[in-house]
Structure formats: C-alpha cells, structure tokens
Amino acid sequence: MDEKKIEEAIRLLIDGLGDDPERPGLAETPERVARMYGEICGNIGKSDEDIIKKLPAERHDEIILVRDIPFYSVCEHHMIPFLGICHVAYIPKESISGISKLARVVEFHARKLQVQERLTSQIADTLMRDLDPKGVIVVMDAEHLCMTMRGVKKPGARTVTSVVRGIFRDKIATRNEAMSLIGNR
Ligand SMILES: [Zn+2]
Secondary structure: OOHHHHHHHHHHHHHHOOOOOOOHHHHOHHHHHHHHHHHHOOOOOOOOOOOOOEEEOOOOOOOEEEEEEEEEEEEOOOOOEEEEEEEEEEEOOOEEEOHHHHHHHHHHHHOOEEOHHHHHHHHHHHHHHHHOOOEEEEEEEEEEHHHHOOOOOOOOOOEEEEEEEEHHHHOHHHHHHHHHHHOOO
16 A cells, blocks of 8 residues: 555545645645555455364354454445444355354455446455355445435435355255344344
C-alpha cells in the first residue's frame, strides 16, 4: 500500500468537494485516512495461506457452527462500508480449526475492496483448501451503506449471501440441518 498516494488522493478529493484541504480541521485528515485504509483495506494482494492451523478432529464428524461473527468490509462500487454478521459451518474430515481462526478468515477477506458475493466465496474457498472438511457453508447478512445512505435509501434492508460446498451441496438433509442451526434472523 502506498500511503503517500492515498494522502494525495484524499487532498484532491477534499478539494474536489469544494472544501479547503489546508484548513485546520482537515489538515491532518489525508494522513489519518491513509492510515485507516491501511487497516480496513490492508489485505489487498496478501496471501491467506497461514491463517488456519489444523488440529486433529478426534472423530468429531458432526456440524461445527460459529454464528454471528461480526464483519466490516468496503464496497468496491462505492468505497463505503458494508457490515454485518457471518455464520460459518463445516463438517470436519480429519482436522478442525481453532474457533478464533474462523473469525480471522472472515476478517482477512473482509479487509479488501469487496462485493459481498465474492467475500462469501473467498471465505468458503480458504476453509475448503486449508481445513479440507467434508463441507462448508458460509452465510453473510449485511447492511450496505451505499443502499441506506444514498441512492434508493432503504435503511434496514439486508443482503444475504450464502455459499455451500462439499457434503452440504450434495446432501439436502445435512444442508437443512446446518441452515436451521444458523437460523438467520
Ligand atoms: Zn455499493
């Protein structure tokens, strides 16, 4: 990430908006915004390979579900946030993951310029590759500020995406069991 370039761009944006980038309230804003992007979009181009640490499953081959993982991402069409909760379910084959690592996978992929559909798939792809489970379901339920602050202005509208892989795709009963546990409200 090139923080200097971001600072220049923000100065230009403020100027373009018709405000004065040199006035005291705004003078340090470009630097602040550049630092902020380093955090909220800091994973662009980074590898997701070392997040999951496999632990032996010890014959647990039922659904493991982590519900309500909060996430914050940035809509690539408008560059303002979309945010909500993510549910991750999987059935292990030989390995399980520490619960916190699942949340880290969600956070890792959220911190890029994203669309919700791709974000949901990327989380599932990382888990399928690194945990090699029997199957994965990822459900994301989000509010897009580009829908609620501007344009159609529909506060409260939720966008729900799901990605289903492996056994959850092949076995309807298993998928339904996971979906009822998720019980997205
Ligand atoms: Zn948008």
